[in-house]
Amino acid sequence: MRREGGRHDATITDSGEGSRTKVTTCAEVAAQLRAIGVREGGVLLMHSSFRAVRPVEGGPLGLIAALQAALGPEGTLAMPSATGDDDAPFDPATSANREDLGIVPCLFWQQPGVVRSAHFDAVAAVGPRAEWITGGPFVLPPAAPGSAIDRIREADGQILLLGVGHDANTMLHLAELLGGAPYRSAFHYTRADGVRVDYGENDSCCEKFALADEWLRAEGLQREGRVGKAHARLIEAEDLIRVAVPRIRADPLVFLHDADEGCEECDEARESLSR
16 A cells, blocks of 8 residues: 555545545454454454455455454454365465465465464464364365364354355355265365375355355344445354255255256266266
8 A cells, every 4th residue: 555644545546537436444444344243352264355345455464454453362363275286285384375265365374373274275364263273184075074164163153255255155065064965076186295185075166155145134144234345244154054054954956056057067066966
């Protein structure tokens, strides 16, 4: 962020239109987060699109600072930190995030005090419960019970979807497994000794994860509001599991597009049922 006269500039210029857009300050972002229900001292798993949130004072690092301010010193902030290279051994100190996770998680795991899981489907976290969340057992599929995602739920964690929908919500992969979703798509990772390990993961295009919006709203369990310029959803992880699992048990393929809808990823998941 530019500095003028010793202070942060409060506006940015859109050169295409010549207009000026107010930058949301870190204090304002923290207040917005608290207003939608982020708990001081709590555990928060965030999925985000900074493009939707911006402009924020200090950029992506300013957003991270605002999240930590809203949580307070006793709170723990977690973000996905999985690698995008399944053909190289994972090194938590150097392996880059998958690009589709966004700039905020990409910067987050590299910040002082942040710890990262020691395996390829990593979670990064900072705060009193960070070591416990990221230090759990390596399980397959990666969101299975016992994983970092499950530990966030066990810690009465909240899920913040900031500028993204439930298609980004990793906790729903845990719900699939707890609900008995039977499909698996083919994935692999590479061990530290260079050996390739193939495994099946409950995966699809995830577009139908959007069903969680109506399930949660129907019970008043999803708080929504504006954070920066983005639409934000806040959910208790345990509420999401409680609401989603019975629906998956009733219809194990509820998150898959129908076979005639032409979704390649869902078709792959469906085909795994006959293997």
